[in-house]
Amino acid sequence: xxxxxxxxxxxxxxxxxxxxxxxxxxxxxxxxxxxxxxxxxxxxxxxxxxxxxxxxxxxxxxxxxxxxxxxxxxxxxxxxxxxxxxxxxxxxxxxxxxxxxxxxxxxxxxxxxxxxxxxxxxxxxxxxxxxxxxxxxxxxxxxxxxxxxxxxxxxxxxxxxxxxxxxxxxxxxxxxxxxxxxxxxxxxxxxxxxxxxxxxxxxxxxxxxxxxxxxxxxxxxxxxxxxxxxxxxxxxxxxxxxxxxxxxxxxxxxxxxxxxxxxxxxxxxxxxxxxxxxxxxxxxxxxxxxxxxxxxxxxxxxxxxxxxxxxxxxxxxxxxxxxxxxxxxxxxxxxxxxxxxxxxxxxxxxxxxxxxxxxxxxxxxxxxxxxxxxxxxxxxxxxxxxxxxxxxxxxxxxxxxxxxxxxxxxxxxxxxxxxxxxxxxxxxxxxxxxxxxxxxxxxxxxxxxxxxxxxxxxxxxxxxxxxxxxxxxxxxxxxxxxxxxxxxxxxxxxxxxxxxxxxxxxxxxxxxxxxxxxxxxxxxxxxxxxxxxxxxxxxxxxxxxxxxxxxxxxxxxxxxxxxxxxxxxxxxxxxxxxxxxxxxxxxxxxxxxxxxxxxxxxxxxxxxxxxxxxxxxxxxxxxxxxxxxxxxxxxxxxxxxxxxxxxxxxxxxxxxxxxxxxxxxxxxxxxx
Numbered sequence: 214x215x216x217x218x219x220x221x222x223x224x225x226x227x228x229x230x231x232x233x234x235x236x237x238x239x240x241x242x243x244x245x246x247x248x249x250x251x252x253x254x255x256x257x258x259x260x261x262x263x264x265x266x267x268x269x270x271x272x273x274x275x276x277x278x279x280x281x282x283x284x285x286x287x288x289x290x291x292x293x294x295x296x297x298x299x300x301x302x303x304x305x306x307x308x309x310x311x312x313x314x315x316x317x318x319x320x321x322x323x324x325x326x327x328x329x330x331x332x333x334x335x336x337x338x339x340x341x342x343x344x345x346x347x348x349x350x351x352x353x354x355x356x357x358x359x360x361x362x363x364x365x366x367x368x369x370x371x372x373x374x375x376x377x378x379x380x381x382x383x384x385x386x387x388x389x390x391x392x393x394x395x396x397x398x399x400x401x402x403x404x405x406x407x408x409x410x411x412x413x414x415x416x417x418x419x420x421x422x423x424x425x426x427x428x429x430x431x432x433x434x435x436x437x438x439x440x441x442x443x444x445x446x447x448x449x450x451x452x453x454x455x456x457x458x459x460x461x462x463x464x465x466x467x468x469x470x471x472x473x474x475x476x477x478x479x480x481x482x483x484x485x486x487x488x489x490x491x492x493x494x495x496x497x498x499x500x501x502x503x504x505x506x507x508x509x510x511x512x513x514x515x516x517x518x519x520x521x522x523x524x525x526x527x528x529x530x531x532x533x534x535x536x537x538x539x540x541x542x543x544x545x546x547x548x549x550x551x552x553x554x555x556x557x558x559x560x561x562x563x564x565x566x567x568x569x570x571x572x573x574x575x576x577x578x579x580x581x582x583x584x585x586x587x588x589x590x591x592x593x594x595x596x597x598x599x600x601x602x603x604x605x606x607x608x609x610x611x612x613x614x615x616x617x618x619x620x621x622x623x624x625x626x627x628x629x630x631x632x633x634x635x636x637x638x639x640x641x642x643x644x645x646x647x648x649x650x651x652x653x654x655x656x657x658x659x660x661x662x663x664x665x666x667x668x669x670x671x672x673x674x675x676x677x678x679x680x681x682x683x684x685x686x687x688x689x690x691x692x693x694x695x696x697x698x699x700x701x702x703x704x705x706x707x708x709x710x711x712x713x714x715x716x717x718x719x720x721x722x723x724x725x726x727x728x729x730x731x732x733x734x735x736x737x738x739x740x741x742x743x744x745x746x747x748x749x750x751x752x753x754x755x756x757x758x759x760x761x762x763x764x765x766x767x768x769x770x771x772x773x774x775x776x777x778x779x780x781x782x783x784x785x786x787x788x789x790x791x792x793x794x795x796x797x798x799x800x801x802x803x804x805x806x807x808x809x810x811x812x813x814x815x816x817x818x819x820x821x822x823x824x825x826x827x828x829x830x831x832x833x834x835x836x837x838x839x840x841x842x843x844x845x846x847x848x849x850x851x852x853x854x855x856x857x858x859x860x861x862x863x864x865x866x867x868x869x870x871x872x873x874x875x876x877x878x879x880x881x882x883x884x885x
Contacts, residue, residue, distance in 0.1 A: 214535055216291035216315045217241060220284045221259070222305075223295030224274060225603030226619060227510075228255035231293050234526040236260075243287045245280060247273035249611045254603055261287050268613045268870075269822070274298045277305055281312050291315035291533065293526075297615065300509040301328055317533045319486050319508050326483040327506040330377050331415045333483075337503045340482040342475045345494065345502040347372075347417035356413055358398055365394055368418055374398060376405035377413040382452035384408060387419065387671075403825065404849065420494045420502065422669045425449065426461050427492040428476035429517045431528055432485045433538045439546045440473035441517050441525075444490075447668040448657065450569055451848075455650075455673065456657065457513035458556040459520045462628060462666035463499065472501055473546075479506055488514070488529050494670070512559070512620070515599060519555035519624040553624055554631045558639065558658070560602075560619040562610045564648040566686035568677070571845040573612045573820045573873065576604055577646035577779045577787055578763050581619065584641035588623065588634060597624050598638045610647060612820035612845040612873075618644070621654075632658050643789030645763075645779050651792035656683045689728060689788070689795045692769050696776045697786050697797035698726055699744040699755035699767065702737040726797045812836075812855025815878040817871045821845030826867055828878065832860045840878045843871065858882040 219235045220243040221228045232242045232255065244259035249268035256262040263283035266273035273279065275298055284292060292309050294300035300318070303325035309316040318324070327333045331349035338344055348364040350356050365372060365388070374397045376384025384405030386397035398414065406412040424447040432438035445461035446454045464472070476491035483506075490511045492504040514525050531540070542548040562572045581600035588598030602619035604610060610618055621638050625631030639655045657663055660683055662672060676684050689697075702724055724737040724746075738745040746753045758766035758773075765776045777789040785798035824844040828834060834854040841863075843850045858880040865877045 214315050214533070216534065218243065218287065218289045219291045219293055219317070219530075220245065220280070220287065220289035220314075221255070221293050221295060222274070222280050223293075223298055223300070224250055224253065224255055224614065226601045226617070227295040227297075227512075227603075229258055229603055230601050231295060231526055232258050234524055235293075235530065238527060238530060240291075240530070243283065243289045245274070245283050247613070249613050252608060254605045254608070263287060268611065270298065270614065277308050280305075281308060281314075284312070284314055289314070291317060293317040293529070294509065296507075296509050296512055301507065303328060315533055317487070317529050319489065320484065323483045323485045324508045327489075327508050328378060330375060330379060330505055331413075333506060334415075334503065336482055337479055340478050342479050342503045343501060345418050345420060345504075347415060349415050350413070358395070361398060361414060361416060362391075362394055364416055366391065368416060371419040371421070373417045373419055374401045375415050375417055376401060376409060376411070377415050378409040378411035379405055382449075382454075384414075385452050387452075400849065407824070407844070420496050422497050422671070423447075423494040424461075424463065424668070425454075425492065425504075425670050426464065426472070426495050426501065427490050427511075428472050429511070429514070429525075430476050430480045430485070430489050430491060431525075431532070431538065432480050432487065432489070433532050434486050434535060435537045436481075437538050437545065438477045438480050438485065439538060439542065439549055440476050441521050441523065441549055442551055443469060443472060444511075444513055444516055446513060447670055448663065448673065449670050450565075450673040450677070452670070454513065454559065455561075456556065456558050456654065456663075457516055458554065458628070458631070459516040460551060460554065463495075468499060468501075475501070475503070479503065487532055488525055512617070513557050515601060515620065515622045516555035516557045519599070519622065520551045520553055521549060522552070553626055554628045555622060555624045556628075556631045556635050556658075557620050557622045558635060558654045559617050559650075560621060560644060560654070561616045561650045562618050562644075562647055563616045563650055565650045565653040566684065567648075568850075569650075569848070570850065571612060571616045571819050571821070571848055572647040572649065573610050573845075574647040575781075576606050576608050576610065576644070577781055578777060578789070579604055579606045579619075579642075579644050579646075580762060581621075581642045583762075583764075584621070584638040587641045588638060597634055598622070599624075600638070600642060612822075616848075618649075629664075632664065639792040643777055643792060643794060645777070645787040645789060645794045646781070647794075649794065651794070652687050652790075653683060653792075655792040686729070687791075687793050688731075689790060689793075692772075692774065693776075693788055693790045693795060694726070694728070694733060694797075695746060695753050695755055695769050696765070696767055696774070696778065697728070697788050697795075698724060698733075698735055698737065698746050699757060699769075700765065700778055700780075700786055701726060701797065701799065702739060702744050702746075703757060725800050727800050728795055728797045732800060813858065813861075813880040813882045814876055815840055815852045815855070815880075817843050817865075817873060817875045817877055818850050818852070819843065819845045820873040821850075821871060823865045823867050823869045823871060823877070824849060826863060826865065828860045828863060830860050830862055834858060834860060834880065841865070843877075852878065854880060856880070856882045 218241040242259040244262040265279040299305040303321040402412040429441040448456040493501040589596040623634040756768040824842040
């Protein structure tokens with residue numbers, strides 16, 4: 214089917230990614246945006262953009278009528294769903310077809326067949342694809358908690374509770390003992406209902422120490438399908454992928470052939486068309502078992518593009534237009550070849566040292582072009598570094614959507630080369646303005662377990678539980694402290710301004726800076742472009758040579774350094790160091806913090822939505838009792854009573870939006 218104008222029913226980096234390929238192929242593009250995304254890069258990148266509703270996804274990116282109306286108003290004749298949101302909703306694909314729009318994805322029947330995880334598993338067993346043991350309910354009675362508890366006892370622990378309509382790790386809980394099961398069932402049901410509008414659950418035997426390895430498949434409308442090799446996505450936290458790579462360091466050519474054949478069989482079994490991913494869990498003996506099929510383009514598709522040289526979005530558009538795979542793969546599977554090693558790291562606006570708590574705020578510094586240019590070898594053409602993002606400097610990251618703000622992808626000669634290049638890219642493209650996982654990604658890439666290919670799907674959670682080194686909050690190096698002190702002493706200099714020194718009366722001053730619970734003091738003396746910093750009998754000299762694009766050229770005790778630093782509106786300095794962002798503030802300028810030590814006041818840990826309220830005024834509560842749940846960026850965070858007492862007030866209702874630090878529950882604490 215022919216089409217000329219493409220509406221992208223998504224946001225962020227995937228919307229930008231699709232727009233770029235579509236425009237390169239000559240298609241006009243239409244973006245959609247919620248009120249929270251009015252100034253987002255994807256809305257500015259498209260030829261046209263249409264507001265579709267309020268920030269909650271249910272009122273915008275999940276609102277099918279609003280999306281179809283946007284297509285009608287702009288004359289779009291095709292829709293690309295991206296990933297997430299409506300990308301795996303059969304009713305959306307059907308609604309597009311009914312409206313005369315080409316849906317860039319599989320037919321509704323294939324989405325429905327694979328979207329029901331229990332039904333998909335039955336189909337895979339019938340097609341001869343290996344599956345892990347579990348329980349699939351045949352009727353509503355099988356969804357009762359009592360029945361699921363009985364089946365769990367029969368299967369044995371540990372096991373996984375999974376949403377039948379789930380995907381992307383949502384609606385999934387790991388259960389290691391029977392006493393954990395009731396809470397897991399309740400949480401999985403609630404999350405599944407919120408994310409997919411379907412609270413049905415299934416049980417699956419846990420493959421201990423398993424690796425997540427998936428196969429990219431592609432099928433046309435003429436009954437032909439190929440696979441494009443595997444991706445290893447074993448580095449996960451809370452069942453959410455963090456790092457992906459291709460090829461897998463543990464997959465041999467023979468194993469790739471077996472897994473690829475099973476993946477193609479899975480696609481053909483449901484009449485699949487377009488890009489899809491068949492996910493497997495691989496045990497310690499390298500046996501693979503079907504997990505699910507994602508009937509869409511995956512977040513991690515760039516690593517496949519790197520090692521194959523193919524543009525998968527281009528393939529999607531060509532297949533949707535009716536072209537057969539043979540048009541560019543005349544020899545079918547034999548035309549798919551692999552070169553080098555690619556790794557992708559997901560940059561999340563979250564604090565990995567505080568339970569991966571989601572973050573929101575203003576983007577002070579984000580210049581990925583620096584890393585891309587650094588990865589470009591003179592005379593070699595394309596850069597070895599690719600960064601797909603959906604944020605811009607000066608913009609904001611809101612709590613309404615997924616915490617992933619960018620993907621850093623590198624293509625190296627081999628795995629060691631790719632690891633080194635990706636660590637350098639993380640250094641060269643720091644995100645400042647909010648906590649993020651940049652340093653965590655860098656340290657994970659260099660960890661012995663990752664380098665030796667020993668990662669499993671539970672390894673990061675084990676590290677978090679045990680306080681393993683990569684999960685410990687980093688502290689700034691001495692040179693970073695000195696750089697911050699020198700910049701603070703000079704004041705808010707702008708590039709090229711020679712008059713930025715503080716007044717002469719302040720040429721010698723006492724300077725105090727606070728960072729991560731530590732406060733340090735210096736006697737600072739300004740002398741031209743130099744700052745003398747004296748503390749504890751030692752003197753350091755920092756010369757400020759200039760600044761361009763927030764990258765300062767500093768000479769610290771005779772060693773020239775490039776330091777990325779930006780001052781925020783409150784006067785604090787944000788400095789980048791090996792992927793981390795450290796905030797240095799003068800104590801007198803530090804904003805008041807909420808009294809987290811008051812057990813009678815419960816504050817929202819992040820900006821988000823109230824998912825559940827368990828108490829009301831007058832209720833008696835015990836210490837540690839759950840009060841309410843805040844949901845933000847795919848994560849649930851429970852607030853608990855800091856002490857026994859009586860609920861004095863509840864300041865939020867379910868589905869309310871709350872700001873970070875908002876007071877949500879007050880308690881009258883019982884006298885000791």
